[in-house]
Amino acid sequence: MNRISLYGTWQSPITSELIVSTTIGIGAVTVDGDDLYWLEIRPTEKGRNLLVRRTGEGMVEDVTPAPFNVRTRVHEYGGGAFLVADGIVYFSNFVDNRIYYHTPGSQPQPLTAQSNRRFADFVLDRQRNRLICVCENHSDSGKEPENTIITIDLTTGEVATLISGSDFYSSPRLSRDGTKLAWLSWNHPSMPWDSSYLWLAKINSEGIEEAKLIAGGDQESICEPKWSKDGTLYFSSDRNNWWNLYRYLHDSTIEPVVEMAAEFAYPHWVFGLSTYDLVNSNLIICAYSQNGSWHLGKIDPETKQFYPITTSYTEISSVQATDQGEVVFIAGYPTQPTAAVKFNPETEVSEIFKTTGELELDTGYLSAPEAIQFPTENGLTAYAWYYPPKNKDYSAPATELPPLIVKSHGGPTASASVSLSLRIQYWTSRGFGYLDVNYGGSIGYGRQYRQRLTKNWGIVDIDDCVNAAKYLVQQGKVDGNRLVISGSSAGGYTTLAALTFRDTFKAGASYYGVSDLEILAQDTHKFESRYLDGLIGAYPAEKNLYVERSPIHFTEQLTTPVIFFQGLQDKVVPPNQAEMMFQAIKAKGLPTAYVTFEEEGHGFRQAENIRKALDSEFYFYARVFGFEPADAIEPINIFNLD
Template structure:
């Protein structure tokens, strides 16, 4: 038996390097069938984060559909999604650099359908009877005013754009009935976001393409509607959280709302982006769906006539982007110890085929940490949840009596959900000797509307409490070193990180990725989609300006007594770089160890391989200096001001 090397936690040598992660990494998304062909998007860090549309034919041949320099990505709502459509081999897509809509006929180069300008498009569908596209439009021609969101049609012969629906602040999910006579869509208005409250509409489509008999059929200010879809026989389905959980419903011909299978589980999730798919029809009366229960995803078959749900056994714990073609289904599946992959399942034969992996690495399981779901007590007698990944490296053991440092992850959103799927960046930490706690604090998705609403009016309080109580839970159970606790997060998770470091003294270091330090600045200077988000999370502005100030770390830096490293994209329109710069300057003057790592060309969320590598290694190097261990790798140092 091989003897293990004895080395302090954090100093273990790991084959999971930053170079390996970015060299072999792909983002996978938006997988769909078009006939027997399968399409998906690949986000390639090695190409500056370019989104490339891929096609796989029945014989297994894979083709790149969008050549350089095209980048399939829309900026509607800034977060995008729903950026392409395939119909009988013809591709329609939005190109990121100019936001124009392009058409690509088979074996031809892409040509623009829309003119240059300030218009953006997303969530495309085809109206074949009228030879037009229908989609969400976002008009930025009004300068400093909010952009106008509408539903528009685009004539495929002339390129003429007509407004079909307007008047609400936001629109999504236009879906045309199989016979082309009915159009459904979702809308919502400030201050709601779509997971707070949205409305489902239905209209008759006239012969000339105009809409008539527009009526509201579901939703409201306190009910969230997601994913309207038409069954092959022309019935309208959708997801609603009207009973506290996103469940599936059917709109009957008599105008009733028919629940298909009430369950305390989430059959959808917050629609930050367009084009998400959690269910698909394999016949008129059978749906393949996925649902989240206690933070883990499951695949299931739903008989919509008998109203029976049957779980389909897979080893995937995170399931998204689900589509069906008869007895075949395709999805993006993740689990803790295998790379996330595009997977095809044959429901007749039971055969599972991996079509594409996000990584092509073959990593020994001896370096991979598997998570444990932990539930722990938090404030007000409530319970919160997290996934804990212990340190794991088959070559090392720690000196006797030493406990590992802990990195607490506060996810973004803040409505996101920490799911137990393969994450090489996470394993980078655990294979070097860190414990890693991925927290589903109050406000997270996957635990029902009531859990999600714990954060209403309490952002910066509930999330911070839960991250701290999760760390304390591990310390009390003797699993991690209470003197070496760090917290890290991006965007909203960056705010939670900064609030925890400023207003509490549990953590000894932290990392903010494009995090929010000044809530007032965010309320005044962010894009339309989130411009009123803080009204629900904190309160109305400026009426409740005092609360904004009280919860903004930038105003209480005298309470901050531990080192922090900041990472920031210089083209970030969601959280402007000025927030990080102000925080850094204050900490410099205060004499605290602080580091600032800006990235030119990056926006909100890092996409370039060199950025991802630098940020990961810089954060690890920063903690090595603060917690006093020697990294096994030769990492480029980061300048730590006041680092001694």
């Protein structure tokens, strides 16, 4: 029988323990002959990444044994941490940054010597018995790390520099006949989604020759170069405002393969991204994003015909063609667990071969996202996904409106995901509304929408989060007196800035967020060390802007409770960012809490810490807004609550 109970007090089967004990992360699906490989991120193994194989006969087995952790720290965010070729696995081990080679059934053996180098984005050069990959050298502690493209001899492990001179490199891609190499580069102060360059050269055992720039520029971003069997080079470019597919022909001309108001690429936050692959000379299978949601499509590169494929997926990544003419990828759904899928382009039949968890939940507990568009500053429109409260066992009193959590996503050059998140469902099944905002600067809406945040971080993102919340209040869907904002990393900055510089929200949660932009500009890793040039302005020349937009300098304006979560090993946003703000709010007498995790970095991976953070945030809101949760939650120390 449906019970009447206040929002926030609903009993839910979606507990933090269920989330961490029954779900894993999956990613980076790849193909080797008849075998499929993918990474699993297991919170119950302290967030270890391990490689799993499914043989052509359907047998599934773990490949990399404990304690090996298949992960790289190049650019700190990693990705592209392994390569499988002819049954041999080459991978970066997170603990020592060395490359290991591994034949299933044996113990991994080190290929590279112990050093201060980090490696990612591997390509096998069979003709010359070597790997080609990106290297980030941290040997000189007095300088920023040096990024290069290198070779590694598979017999001796000897490392040799192949390409150098730019600030950053990615995506070394060898042609099928082994005679040409393509790669991407970019330089400070640009991020790869602002400006990047596609290069092409002849390659031999001595090095490269006749290197030439074939695409890219100050106002063009290039992604995902790939070779066809006939030696044609494909890539994505946003030269027409959207990341569309192009190809470089043998006569050195570039032609579009598909032109649409849609994104066929992700921003280059991590290595190893793949949103399309060439099944054969007449067929490309691709993922593309429109209006914040991802879809699947077919392209005939010769006729330039595009064919959308109807599926229930809302997130698609890691697209890889098999030798049998099929395609594998990672697929997300709004109300089903994320899955690794094998897809037949001819029959359009899908087979799920791995999921992030066996979800045995009645859909009556799952809130489906609703796409909303709302008016924002300067007569513009912004976007968000709204998840209304939903629990089949409960209703709220007719006179009550639900509290709302506004999520400001990280990045900030990223987007709100619409694949099933049990962390979102944790909130909605307890009676909260949840609003995931794609503020100006988010991806999925073209380059011009991304550039709304240029010089305007701390303004546009805050305005859009505020206006999204106000829109739902005006629609009569949520309680304007119980608006919460929460975010991690860059989203944590937006959270703290919105709480400091606006009066819309009544509480907030900052996960490893930024409070002092000056310190961030002076103390962060190489990849993002000049990111703020584009988001705010050059430092120190425009120091005044950094001060004006830093919450730490204006705590006298802050009047709402805030909880902080921080990994003490975070190299992207160091712990002092949270500690300074926490101490200032505590001294001011506002309710606040600071929850730290000794072994966590930028993002939480260990089961116990994920559980603790989620329950602590809920406990904090319950005490601040004065309702009693249905579950017994371990208390945390909240200063100044009385």
